[in-house]
Amino acid sequence: MNLAKRTKIIATIGPASETAQVMKELMLSGVNIFRFNMKHGDIEWHKKFITQAREVSDELKHNLGILIDLQGPEVRCKTFNGNVLDIKKDSTIKFTKNQNLLNDSENIIFTTHSQVIDSLIPGDKVVIDDGALFLEVVSKDTDFVVLRSESEAKLKNNKSMNLVNKDVSMPSLTDEDKTRLSVAEEVRVDFVALSFVREKSDIDYLQEELSKRNIKAKIVSKVESQKGVNNIDEIIDSSYAVMIARGDLGIETPIEGIAYLQKEIIRKCKLKSKPVIVATQMLESMINNKFPTRAEAGDVANAVFDSTDAVMLSGETAYGSFPVDVVTIMSRICAYNEKLAIKESLIFKDYDNTKYIAFSAYTISENSKSINKIVVLTETGYTPRIISSFRPDADIIAVSDFESTVDLLSMSYGIKAFNTKYSISDLNSFQLILDELKSSNLIEPGEEVVAIHGQKFGEPGGTNSLFIVRV
Numbered sequence: 001m002n003l004a005k006r007t008k009i010i011a012t013i014g015p016a017s018e019t020a021q022v023m024k025e026l027m028l029s030g031v032n033i034f035r036f037n038m039k040h041g042d043i044e045w046h047k048k049f050i051t052q053a054r055e056v057s058d059e060l061k062h063n064l065g066i067l068i069d070l071q072g073p074e075v076r077c078k079t080f081n082g083n084v085l086d087i088k089k090d091s092t093i094k095f096t097k098n099q100n101l102l103n104d105s106e107n108i109i110f111t112t113h114s115q116v117i118d119s120l121i122p123g124d125k126v127v128i129d130d131g132a133l134f135l136e137v138v139s140k141d142t143d144f145v146v147l148r149s150e151s152e153a154k155l156k157n158n159k160s161m162n163l164v165n166k167d168v169s170m171p172s173l174t175d176e177d178k179t180r181l182s183v184a185e186e187v188r189v190d191f192v193a194l195s196f197v198r199e200k201s202d203i204d205y206l207q208e209e210l211s212k213r214n215i216k217a218k219i220v221s222k223v224e225s226q227k228g229v230n231n232i233d234e235i236i237d238s239s240y241a242v243m244i245a246r247g248d249l250g251i252e253t254p255i256e257g258i259a260y261l262q263k264e265i266i267r268k269c270k271l272k273s274k275p276v277i278v279a280t281q282m283l284e285s286m287i288n289n290k291f292p293t294r295a296e297a298g299d300v301a302n303a304v305f306d307s308t309d310a311v312m313l314s315g316e317t318a319y320g321s322f323p324v325d326v327v328t329i330m331s332r333i334c335a336y337n338e339k340l341a342i343k344e345s346l347i348f349k350d351y352d353n354t355k356y357i358a359f360s361a362y363t364i365s366e367n368s369k370s371i372n373k374i375v376v377l378t379e380t381g382y383t384p385r386i387i388s389s390f391r392p393d394a395d396i397i398a399v400s401d402f403e404s405t406v407d408l409l410s411m412s413y414g415i416k417a418f419n420t421k422y423s424i425s426d427l428n429s430f431q432l433i434l435d436e437l438k439s440s441n442l443i444e445p446g447e448e449v450v451a452i453h454g455q456k457f458g459e460p461g462g463t464n465s466l467f468i469v470r471v
Helices: 020-029 043-060 114-119 175-180 182-186 200-212 226-230 232-238 246-252 255-271 294-305 323-338 353-367 382-389 403-411 427-439
Strands: 008-012 031-037 065-070 075-078 085-087 092-096 108-111 125-128 133-140 145-149 153-155 160-163 191-194 218-223 241-245 276-279 310-313 371-377 395-400 415-419 448-454 463-470
Touching: 008 323, 008 403, 020 031, 020 043, 020 323, 031 043, 031 310, 031 403, 043 065, 043 175, 043 182, 065 175, 065 403, 075 160, 092 114, 108 114, 114 160, 160 246, 175 182, 191 200, 200 218, 200 232, 218 226, 218 232, 226 232, 226 246, 232 241, 232 255, 241 246, 241 255, 246 255, 246 276, 255 276, 294 310, 294 323, 310 323, 353 371, 353 382, 353 448, 353 463, 371 382, 371 427, 382 395, 382 415, 395 403, 395 427, 403 415, 427 448
Parallel strands: 008 031, 008 310, 031 065, 065 191, 092 108, 191 218, 218 241, 241 276, 276 310, 371 395, 371 448, 395 415
Antiparallel strands: 075 108, 085 153, 092 145, 125 133, 125 160, 133 145, 448 463
């Protein structure tokens, strides 16, 4: 058995994909992680459909990661009664931090963070709805900031707002974010994504809140601002994974640099053996169309060539017309281009025993004509993530008796994680584990595999043994 696709796919769940049948079809088409966007839907909706997703994955015996995405210090626009505003070029629009000043006779927007209103001065540039509307501040008084529109757009309620080349001090978690963390207290969640991560302290703050609630989920830091780019090294070090959130990143940093930033962040994450996700507008035209544009197909392929761990779908699966088709096409693009990607040498600055053994397993599999699988017994997932960083042609089969570790590895390139019923701390059970893998069609009788494990159970990173075994 050879894994058809190694790049992992994250699909956002919404009205177009919330039924059990569509979830099943998405998983069978190549989805590895379901994303639940906490900016939309109430807490009960999220709990209901996360539980349903777990039930469907259990039925399919399909490894599935669950990611909840917090809003963080993202600024949103609120209109009077949720109305759609018809904004004409060169017309004026007003921002206010007093929701009572909203009315249906003027173009007035209430912003969700008062700090934004306080920080604006004439000449500042503001972008709304990922670039649909460009504005410039022209004046300011006690109640309003007045802006002139440089473009024309239909502005819907609750759209995002970005300030160009301006850093505003805001808390990394809102009160609503903290309330919505209750979802992860009541149903099992593998990842918590935090928007607009600017520095290590943002991640530390979220980790404190998770620890208070005894939530074991790992943190995915969304890099989508210039300050986040400036502090990328400390953000990678402090996170389980990083998401390159290109929508806001393409507004808050020069758009001509997005492709370069994507490559650099992926390269840095690989060197740290941290999973990395490319997100936003990957196959966006498929929200309404049966097929993507050629540029979109090239975008997904280039993310694969850049060596990302995962690619993400947002509106395409949340509310698009063809949620299953979009995953099928993305899977095809990934599988095809993985075979053509040129590998770059990966040189760690500091090697430990685990990295040496991981590199040895990679080297053996790359140079052997008969070995195309690496079997790793793992407690935390650290060793298979290091092997994954080398992007081997061999399949990486990570075996753990921890269900949480199996689900976490749903984000890492080229890893098929397997939840064994035997204790991986008891090396006498190794043959029984091989029999399990054989009966699950993950390995085949007669083939040779590289096998690695640690003999110091309970000490993450204690991998110290490598051998070749014939099944």
